[in-house]
Amino acid sequence: MRTYRLLLHLYPAPFRHEYGDEMASILARRLRDASRPIGRATIWARAVWETLGNALLVHLDLLRQDLRYVARTLKRSPAFALTAVAIVALGIGALTAAFTVADFVLIRPLPYGDPNRLVQLWETTPGYLAMELSPLNFRDWMAAARSFESAGVSHSEALTMVTSAEPHRFEGAALSAGVLPTLGVSPIIGRAFNEADDAAGAPGTILLSYSLWQTEFGGDPGIVDRRIDAQMDIERDTFTVIGVMPRDFHYPSADAQFWVTTRFSADDYAPAERSNNWLIGVARLRPGVSREQAQAEASLIVSDLRRSYPEENKDTGARVVSLRDGVSVRSRLLLRALTAAAVCVLLVAGMNLANLLLARGLERRRELAVRAAMGAGRERVVRQLMTEHLLLAAVGGALGIGLAALGVPLLSQLVPSNLPIASSPTVDGRVVALAVALTALTGIAFGTVPAIRLGRHVDVDGLHEGVRAGGGRRERLRSALVLAEIAASVVLLVSAALLIRALLTIQGTDPGFGVNGVLTLRAELPVPQYTKVATRDAFHARVLHEVRALPGVEAAGFISFLPISRFRGGIWPVKVAGDADPSAGVRGANNVAALRYVTPGHFAAMAIPLTRGRDVTEADTQQRPFVAVVSESFARRYWPGQEPIGRHFGLAFADREVVGVVGDVRFRGLERTSEPQVYLPSRQVPDNWITFYAPRALAVRVASGPPSAFAPAVRAIIRHADPNVAVTEVQTLADMVDGDTASRATQVRVLGAFAAIAFVLAAVGLHGLLSFAVSQRTQEIGVRVALGAQPRDVVRMVVANAAELGAVGLSLGVVLAYAAGRSMEALLAGVRPSDAEALGAAVALTAVMLVAGTLVPVLRALRINPIAAIRSE
């Protein structure tokens, strides 16, 4: 019978207390009546079985009743219900959104077959750990390697296609035949590339991304074998569509819209190409081979390659990285910081919820005591409270998931664009499951304690007239919760302030050119006609002449690639007679420069200061001596303290004379240092030479008004000059520079929003605590006022409490914030975690929060009428 009594514990306690004895006696009677052992065994089996079922049903009965009761009571206090739901929704929403992005970028397996065996291959040089591979080094590495089952290389490629009325430029990639088998991905329509497609001189073949297939070809199921005439950066070709890739295939980065083959020729394997690093390598480890083993092997192979080609491979290393870990350290840190901040928000929300529930419970003390006294029993009352708290959490959690779904697209700026995944995550099943679990956890952690706490005091005391709830332990618990809220919101405020300071520091960085009042675009010059310098020149001259004639245009000029645009490289070795350090070799970081070709007027259009000498001119033709305009850092590097004008150096296959010096430009973005720059006249290059650098990017400086207003006129001029030229990337220079800090700006906004939520919650928590304290001490205050206490004494009573909580919370928060700042120092762009301005701003805001939370309770305390307060006793 003891076993059965244990079994009865499956029933809710009130039910068990009420009927347990009877049920046990019924079973005893039945067992007595059964004569044979087999009959008794059957009776036992039935009893166990029916208890399992009925216990669940009784629980459900109770739940139904409690829900009805809770719904009734909540309907009577909608403000409380809404507040509680909103608090949970904010907390769950923030964490769900943050986790969605973090999961998407850092955790979720990549959409490839057996993704754990996929690795990225990089070359390294001192100071740079992820350099692209050169074709020759890749070929030799793979010839010697035994760790890989398969491997392939890719590089970015852009095609200009006429799919609708106007030519359009699309970003994509060229893949060697090994890439798709290595990734283990097949097209959903058609076939993948084979070796023949990738052979030198093979006819062009193309695979379309799902989105390109949908948007440009209407999802035509008969797309295979369609021929597409397209313009590449330096040549023109016809591509036959051989298939369409799956929707979630994004390789090597999110913006790839199509894939063609690399079709390397003998030129790509010329000895000089060994130090031309431009290929992204991917490989699949053989089963049983670890990344570390592959790395060890790569190090050996590369040391051989260093010995065989000492000049080209000087200081070269090799690196094997898990494809999943291709996320930069900064992105990783950023997402971790974001998730930590969201956890903070959820904790603040949870503490606020607990506080709110405690306060409400104390207000309802008498009602709860009455219910308990009228036979509901304490357990029943606790159960109802729990139901209420969990219901509020559930509704809040559901709303929070909705909030997260709305918020995630706003966070997509935080997804690094160099990953082989889509650019924006979605809230999916696993995230929803996590949110549900978090909601349950929040409800249980922050709802159960108040329910049990309150239940413990549901007794006869609650029935006493004029009972003063609060005080003692509960007041201390609530104070501790508010204190923790204040500390957590200080941490978030300081972190947000630090990131804002970092953003301002970066945005305040002088890019080296005038950001405002400039329209930019790219004119994609079709080949083969534009491989001739004279053709390009005629186009440049006509367009620049007409653009400069537009009223309001101050200057205009073409350049190979604008700073902070998509292409930021173009680094060439420099040879200078009598160089201080000739032994540095071609790879030496000190002996390189960024190469750009420009037309006259580029420096004026970009407002890059010409500090010495002259700009390039139309007279700088092939027949004239080759000249160059260099940046100040270039002049300083090679001729420190000397006159640079008239000096000579070798770059891009020719000797050049310095005719001008301009200010340095941050080509690689505001947060990175850039190599010294060399600008060459657009005319001083032979036909068909380095056409990749042919000036295509146009910058137009306008006198006043929004530069984008000039876009239609400039487009029209280009269309008239040559209707076959595609105009792409039309934007203002200011937008382009803003884009460089967009992910930072998003990060600041997100953390700022989190801090704001925590800030408001903490203020609400403080307000609630103090208001409650005042209402509980109404009589005390009334008596004091009647005995002659002055208003300032009353104020002191309330404020002392707030000041104590504020001081402790603030100090705790500042210490924690410093620790948090230290851990995310890499994100701070040189701003110190102890930055006085950031700390000062956060402290000031916290003071505002303390005052705001204290104000209403103080006013309420001052308005207490002593006579009325004493009479109610």
Added chain:
Amino acid sequence: MSDYREAQTFLPLQSATFHVLLALADEDRHGYAIIQDVAERTGGAIRLSAGTLYRSIQRMLQDGLIVEPRERPAREDDDQRRRYYRITALGAAVARAEARRLADLVKMARARGLAPERA
């Protein structure tokens, strides 16, 4: 609300509830007696489990279909530990309404030849 109207809101009754009402129709009984009565009337076809019985009893008490009388039946076998239950006026009305509902159903079935003619 009239008793009739109120009784209608309980229909259709769960079979356990109906049987408990039938068991209590003629006299107050305790739990085990109800189980025995149901088993006897149905020839052993329905054997209420303790859980089902008390779950029904709890709901019926809340709904006011039965009560726990203060006075106990004057019987030799009265066991002081036992709890007795008594049908209320509402309970009786509900049982009658359910019986009528069932009878109407049977009448309809008979009209279609799906139930035996009255003996």
